[in-house]
Amino acid sequence: MNQHTNPDREARSILIANDRGGYTIPTEGLYPYQWNWDSAIAALGFAQFDLDRAWTEIETLFTGQWDDGMVPHILFHQQDEGYFPGPDVWGCNGPIPSSGIIQPPIAATMTRKIWEQDTAFGDARMKALFPKLLAWHRWIMKWRLDEFGAVCTTHPWEAGRDNAPDWDNSMARMDASDVGEYQRRDTSHVNSEDRPTKFDYDRYIKLVQIGRKAGWDQQELLTLNPFRVADPTMTFTTLRAARDLLVISEQLGLDAEGLSADIEKLETGAHSLWNEELGSFDARDAHTGEMADSVSNASYLCWYAGIESDKMLERLKTTLATVPYPVPSYDPEMPKFDARRYWRGPTWAFMNMMIGFGLQDLGHTEQADQLRQKTGDLISGFGFAEYFDPKTGSPAGGKAFTWTAAVWLHWAGRA
Numbered sequence: 001m002n003q004h005t006n007p008d009r010e011a012r013s014i015l016i017a018n019d020r021g022g023y024t025i026p027t028e029g030l031y032p033y034q035w036n037w038d039s040a041i042a043a044l045g046f047a048q049f050d051l052d053r054a055w056t057e058i059e060t061l062f063t064g065q066w067d068d069g070m071v072p073h074i075l076f077h078q079q080d081e082g083y084f085p086g087p088d089v090w091g092c093n094g095p096i097p098s099s100g101i102i103q104p105p106i107a108a109t110m111t112r113k114i115w116e117q118d119t120a121f122g123d124a125r126m127k128a129l130f131p132k133l134l135a136w137h138r139w140i141m142k143w144r145l146d147e148f149g150a151v152c153t154t155h156p157w158e159a160g161r162d163n164a165p166d167w168d169n170s171m172a173r174m175d176a177s178d179v180g181e182y183q184r185r186d187t188s189h190v191n192s193e194d195r196p197t198k199f200d201y202d203r204y205i206k207l208v209q210i211g212r213k214a215g216w217d218q219q220e221l222l223t224l225n226p227f228r229v230a231d232p233t234m235t236f237t238t239l240r241a242a243r244d245l246l247v248i249s250e251q252l253g254l255d256a257e258g259l260s261a262d263i264e265k266l267e268t269g270a271h272s273l274w275n276e277e278l279g280s281f282d283a284r285d286a287h288t289g290e291m292a293d294s295v296s297n298a299s300y301l302c303w304y305a306g307i308e309s310d311k312m313l314e315r316l317k318t319t320l321a322t323v324p325y326p327v328p329s330y331d332p333e334m335p336k337f338d339a340r341r342y343w344r345g346p347t348w349a350f351m352n353m354m355i356g357f358g359l360q361d362l363g364h365t366e367q368a369d370q371l372r373q374k375t376g377d378l379i380s381g382f383g384f385a386e387y388f389d390p391k392t393g394s395p396a397g398g399k400a401f402t403w404t405a406a407v408w409l410h411w412a413g414r415a
């Protein structure tokens with residue numbers, strides 16, 4: 001274990017080094033563009049030492065918003081050959097070259113936190129951002145809900161948990177035999193054993209091809225896209241966003257028609273993801289109705305969404321007591337658990353922080369503190385890696401990672 005003697009300083013310098021002028025890349029090499037939910041977390045980190053820069057991060061993200069309200073998962077502000085698939089593969093026509101899918105909508109929630117911290121200029125900047133945040137929320141309500149009110153992901157990258165076991169059955173049903181030749185770039189930056197497999201990657205690219213062929217027309221994609229999975233990440237983050245937008249609108253006297261109804265609908269959707277047999281919140285294929293049988297770290301975002309669950313709390317207590325570096329992205333007791341392969345086992349500090357926010361909000365202070373403490377030990381002990389082995393703490397993936405640094409500054413490194 002490599003002790004990091006001044007993690008505060010290290011975290012700040014990571015954010016500054018990954019700053020590309022108005023936006024932050026997740027990490028040099030592997031992820032050289034602006035990612036949607038990474039930026040929302042980055043902003044929380046900046047808020048600890050530069051509030052103005054924190055706002056700018058979110059404002060830059062919204063310069064990429066499409067006319068219909070959609071906010072892309074990647075903004076390709078400048079070309080970089082080190083990443084695939086780039087803007088030429090996505091073929092999108094937004095104001096900034098971008099991907100054609102979204103990511104979990106955590107921007108409203110993180111912006112609310114920055115606004116509450118910024119008593120000097122917060123109101124003015126929030127008022128300017130609010131209509132954009134609301135437009136994105138409405139876009140999600142229009143295009144991503146399933147029949148039960150849960151929110152769907154239309155690409156594994158959209159939920160931000162690329163190769164999670166949640167998608168295995170839905171991916172297995174997809175035919176990607178005609179995907180053609182392409183050159184992955186991720187495995188030239190990091191160990192391929194830690195990354196999604198070729199089977200998965202073929203399907204990621206195939207889904208991009210399908211979207212592009214449809215001109216990213218959401219109406220068409222409702223029928224054309226073979227991958228549509230209602231999932232805890234999208235559902236819980238959208239519900240939380242709706243609650244935060246409502247609070248902001250009330251406090252600033254802004255129009256936010258429909259939000260209360262959205263919250264009710266999303267609450268029903270969130271409860272519909274409860275898998276009684278599994279005893280956990282779970283993902284559900286929207287085409288087949290089949291549950292994924294996956295206990296993931298996203299399952300524990302229920303509190304973040306304001307949803308109480310005694311059973312999830314029991315599960316979390318067990319995990320905190322038995323896994324040295326929780327919360328694993330997939331239940332270590334389940335056969336598909338893989339301690340190093342990305343979203344199939346490893347622990348992600350920013351997910352822990354969001355779980356921690358929820359626990360704190362619903363009064364589970366003891367668990368929130370434990371999780372924060374353990375995440376702090378992980379980062380101060382093993383550094384600012386992209387993610388960590390939940391059993392040994394061993395760091396993996398990209399290094400000097402923006403959101404791990406932000407989590408330290410905003411949450412895990414605070415006594």
Ligand code: GLC
Nearest residue numbers: 026031035037038160161162
């Ligand atoms: C990976 C992660 C995703 C993240 C992106 C940039 O694709 O799965 O959640 O946003 O990298 O860090």
